[in-house]
Amino acid sequence: MSEIVRAYAKYKGQQYNASYSSGTQKWSVDIPSGAESSYSQSNHTYPIELHAFDAAGNETIMYATDDTYGDQLNIRVLEKTKPTATIISPTQGSVLGSATQDIKMELSDAGGSGLNMASVVFKVNNVQVSTGLTWSDGTGGKKTCTYHATNLSDGSNSVSLQVTDNDGNVSDVAQVTFVISTQAPTLNVTSPTENLLTNSKNVTVSGTAAAGSEAVTLTEVTINGEPASIGEGGAFSEEIVLEEGENTITVIAKDSLGKTTTVTRHVTVDTKAPIISDVEAEATTVNANSTIHLTFKVVDPADE
Numbered sequence: 001m002s003e004i005v006r007a008y009a010k011y012k013g014q015q016y017n018a019s020y021s022s023g024t025q026k027w028s029v030d031i032p033s034g035a036e037s038s039y040s041q042s043n044h045t046y047p048i049e050l051h052a053f054d055a056a057g058n059e060t061i062m063y064a065t066d067d068t069y070g071d072q073l074n075i076r077v078l079e080k081t082k083p084t085a086t087i088i089s090p091t092q093g094s095v096l097g098s099a100t101q102d103i104k105m106e107l108s109d110a111g112g113s114g115l116n117m118a119s120v121v122f123k124v125n126n127v128q129v130s131t132g133l134t135w136s137d138g139t140g141g142k143k144t145c146t147y148h149a150t151n152l153s154d155g156s157n158s159v160s161l162q163v164t165d166n167d168g169n170v171s172d173v174a175q176v177t178f179v180i181s182t183q184a185p186t187l188n189v190t191s192p193t194e195n196l197l198t199n200s201k202n203v204t205v206s207g208t209a210a211a212g213s214e215a216v217t218l219t220e221v222t223i224n225g226e227p228a229s230i231g232e233g234g235a236f237s238e239e240i241v242l243e244e245g246e247n248t249i250t251v252i253a254k255d256s257l258g259k260t261t262t263v264t265r266h267v268t269v270d271t272k273a274p275i276i277s278d279v280e281a282e283a284t285t286v287n288a289n290s291t292i293h294l295t296f297k298v299v300d301p302a303d304e
């Protein structure tokens, strides 16, 4: 039996010398765990080898697979960098015109343990959604997903996303609120009435328009493509010139989302007075106290 002269531990390819304490009669070694998570290793652990030498030059190596002490030589290293959850679209505060929206999301992790995809918590209006989420590999180890949200209600909606990495670090909650406004503008054309017949080529087109919800604004009212001035309460009144005969007046109200409501009016203009012809008296000389009998034609040119 000879003296033990040296012992070291080997971890991630590096040697760390152990020191002997005559008090405890044990060797001890301190090994920096390193920055990287062991999650990607087999069994999610880094192995340590122990080497010991006696004065005669014999070496013993204990591997991390040792039946008795292997449990003590496999080290789980946890990284501490939390992952990132991001909702790319819709953007915060956006106003959207459809009850159906694609929610684009992205997850990423730093620190080496990777994303625990089973831990994803995605909520629409505070209700967790677990179906319809298909995550794909993006660049740089990121995961991306587009969730097709349907039947969103008019008004404020929210979505949130959170994920945990494989070492238990929890991301901040990504939350986005947005407004859905599906209602088209209201448009009430009070003049002219439908199928108006007039002998004037000028007609006043008037009425009121309003945005379909408080989230949007009325941006434009056009009459046959020409913008009308919009007064208080969405009132408009413009005189337009018509053609002889049949006219179609198209009034369109548009909101800030581009939603439109259209009202059409049909107006017939007839400025031509009737024409009298073929006047014929039965007799141009008649007796007093008898009857003057005339026949004649009347034609309205616009009716031809």
Ligand SMILES: [Ca+2]
Pocket (backbone or CB within 6 Å): 079, 080, 081, 082, 083, 109, 110, 111, 112, 113, 114, 165, 169
């Ligand atoms: Ca991490």
Ligand SMILES: [Ca+2]
Pocket (backbone or CB within 6 Å): 270, 271, 272, 273, 274, 300, 301, 302, 303
């Ligand atoms: Ca006429």
